[in-house]
Amino acid sequence: MKRLLLLLTLLVPLLAAARVPDEEMILDRTLDAESPFYYPALMLRYNAGDATLTDEDYYYLYYGFAYRDEYKPLATNPDLDKMLLLIAGIDPEKPDVATLESLVSLGNDALARDPFSPKVLNMMSFAYGALGDKVREKAYADRMNGVLRTIIDSGDGFTEKTPRHVLMFDHALDVLAAEELSYGKARIISRTVEFVPLLTPYVVDGKKRKGFYFDFGRVYWNKPEGYTYKRDRTWQFNNLKPRTYK
Numbered sequence: 702m703k704r705l706l707l708l709l710t711l712l713v714p715l716l717a718a719a720r721v722p723d724e725e726m727i728l729d730r731t732l733d734a735e736s737p738f739y740y741p742a743l744m745l746r747y748n749a750g751d752a753t754l755t756d757e758d759y760y761y762l763y764y765g766f767a768y769r770d771e772y773k774p775l776a777t778n779p780d781l782d783k784m785l786l787l788i789a790g791i792d793p794e795k796p797d798v799a800t801l802e803s804l805v806s807l808g809n810d811a812l813a814r815d816p817f818s819p820k821v822l823n824m825m826s827f828a829y830g831a832l833g834d835k836v837r838e839k840a841y842a843d844r845m846n847g848v849l850r851t852i853i854d855s856g857d858g859f860t861e862k863t864p865r866h867v868l869m870f871d872h873a874l875d876v877l878a879a880e881e882l883s884y885g886k887a888r889i890i891s892r893t894v895e896f897v898p899l900l901t902p903y904v905v906d907g908k909k910r911k912g913f914y915f916d917f918g919r920v921y922w923n924k925p926e927g928y929t930y931k932r933d934r935t936w937q938f939n940n941l942k943p944r945t946y947k
Contacts, residue, residue: 787800848872877897897912
């Protein structure tokens with residue numbers, strides 16, 4: 702199968718100006734029932750696979766989720782773990798229908814906990830594509846690309862002061878995997894920023910970038926007392942090589 706990752710053609714060249722999340726504006730507009738970015742309405746469109754959602758809509762969808770009761774970034778996602786185990790045994794060229802259907806079922810449950818997980822969205826796109834459902838295949842691919850663009854638009858990630866902003870630790874690694882960048886073990890730089898080193902330097906305008914900075918501050922907004930976070934297993938997009946959309 703060919704690769705999906707349409708976003709790679711959309712995200713180069715580099716951003717002219719980052720869109721750092723404006724928390725006050727996001728909260729105001731997503732809570733205002735008269736706003737075009739009223740969160741319940743946006744989420745209904747997102748879940749329905751609305752192809753007319755814009756990058757502006759994704760900005761409010763993604764960062765607005767941090768203010769929802771459903772946002773529990775420190776909770777485990779057992780259905781995601783099951784998906785990763787299931788997909789590890791799939792033959793991408795000749796996938797079993799029953800296994801694909803189980804993957805879709807698990808994906809729906811996993812997205813209930815993390816509706817913006819790029820890895821889950823990509824696996825859902827793969828599963829539907831392999832089942833022959835082109836409409837849903839593209840719908841989940843579009844959602845994945847919308848989320849990834851939103852994160853990449855939030856900062857260039859080259860310095861601690863210009864990090865990319867994520868809702869989950871895993872989203873940072875998903876972005877790098879989508880950009881086909883091999884990374885090492887992340888290290889905490891400050892109370893809100895982590896640095897993910899690259900195994901091979903990323904060259905931009907003749908300068909070598911050794912890694913990317915990500916702002917994960919939202920993860921700890923409502924951190925339970927005495928909680929210790931355990932990172933989930935990472936997953937590379939290119940293991941599936943789903944289809945490309947032109």
